[in-house]
Amino acid sequence: MHFIDAKGILTGSGGYYGMNIYRGCTHGCIYCDSRSRCYQFTHPFEDIEVKQNAPELLEKVLKSKRKKCMIGTGAMSDPYMHCEENLSLTGRCLEIYSGKWFWGCNSDKI
Numbered sequence: 001m002h003f004i005d006a007k008g009i010l011t012g013s014g015g016y017y018g019m020n021i022y023r024g025c026t027h028g029c030i031y032c033d034s035r036s037r038c039y040q041f042t043h044p045f046e047d048i049e050v051k052q053n054a055p056e057l058l059e060k061v062l063k064s065k066r067k068k069c070m071i072g073t074g075a076m077s078d079p080y081m082h083c084e085e086n087l088s089l090t091g092r093c094l095e096i097y098s099g100k101w102f103w104g105c106n107s108d109k110i
Contacts, residue, residue, distance in 0.1 A: 001048045001083060009057040015069045019058070020076040021089045023049040027078060034076045048083065055092040062100050071097055 010017040
């Protein structure tokens with residue numbers, strides 16, 4: 001696992017955004033599309049990249065949104081991997097957008 005300070009946290013437009021706090025995964029699912037070369041990982045997929053500043057970025061971005069939107073997680077990796085138990089980045093982000101009346105859609109392995 002390695003940590004980065006990300007420049008952005010939401011991708012998408014038109015009322016639906018994706019939020020990937022983690023890049024990579026340790027589950028090893030053989031059907032996982034996120035392993036595809038088209039996503040241009042610069043590190044081994046099992047070496048999880050953690051956007052350590054995700055809650056701060058999300059807070060800043062949501063302040064500038066004029067309309068409410070849907071925010072989905074779990075498209076590129078499980079948002080509740082084992083490291084989430086200690087880091088709680090997904091949990092903190094959920095608190096931020098639910099407290100501002102944004103909608104969320106979470107996908108995970110559970």
